Amino acid sequence: MNDIEPADVRAMREQGDLRAYLRQQITTGRDRGKPPPATAPEPNPHRIPGAWPTGSQPPQPIPEAPAGAWEAALHRLRTGTQTGIRCECRACDPTTGSHPAA
Template identity: 45%
Template sequence: MSEISREDIAAMIKEGSLRDFLRLQMTGGKLPRQAERPAPPPNPPGHVVGAWPVGSQRPAPIAPQPPGAWTAALERYRDWLATAYRPEKPEPGQHCPCGCTPTTAKETQ
């Protein structure tokens, strides 16, 4: 029985196996070979699932800042933005907050 009838196709559609059948026909009747997964490495001794690794701890919380520290940092940042720091057009003697003197792309080429 090498011929497939309409009833066979209708039955495969109803079962949901038509796609698998057609793939099997395209590969010449050979089933695809499943690659064997390597075994996962064993857990170290004393391992607890979901716990912090041995010898580690959660990060420390951010140290409390004096009143106004965040406001001062924001003001410094806004001042830096207001200087119109533009690396493509640096003014003579213009420095970025890290202290370097920016150069243009043409000067570096």
């Protein structure tokens, strides 16, 4: 930063530069808080504005699930065959590991 000695202040006062020096320090301090001016990035010559990037395409719609897929997934979840974990409570069938019908 600025290491200013009392002798420097005395010399500036004698030359009449102290007021200008202090004003310059105030201006520098104010400018320090301002962000630098924004510069526009260099345009990419291979990019077409509004177009998908080369080699890509818009997302496709999600296909409909086949009939009975939700019921089959729910059955696998309930029986534990989806995760490989079998229920070991006393009410469950020990051969299948599934809960009895309620």
